[in-house]
Amino acid sequence: MFGLHDKLTHEELAWELVALFDELKIEQINEVLVKNVPLPTLKFFASYADDFGNAECVGADARKRLPNLLLLGYLLRVLEERLLSDNESFDA
Numbered sequence: 001m002f003g004l005h006d007k008l009t010h011e012e013l014a015w016e017l018v019a020l021f022d023e024l025k026i027e028q029i030n031e032v033l034v035k036n037v038p039l040p041t042l043k044f045f046a047s048y049a050d051d052f053g054n055a056e057c058v059g060a061d062a063r064k065r066l067p068n069l070l071l072l073g074y075l076l077r078v079l080e081e082r083l084l085s086d087n088e089s090f091d092a
Helices: 012-024 028-038 039-055 060-090
Strands: none
Touching: 012 060, 028 060, 039 060
């Protein structure tokens, strides 16, 4: 794991987030989602993933994972924004 002030690339941050989620229990993941993803956004990702899967003829197994992939990307972006705003506050 990286220290608080270590600079990560976007790729390293993404892998750290994936590693963190891999260690969480289902209840903990649900808690992260509730605290960081508005319900309309969750519904949008589910609907969008279904529409995309149908339009692109994505197989059933992969289609089940599409909403999670979208959510992970969303959470990564939220984390990046929070880290950026935190770093900006350190400079003030």
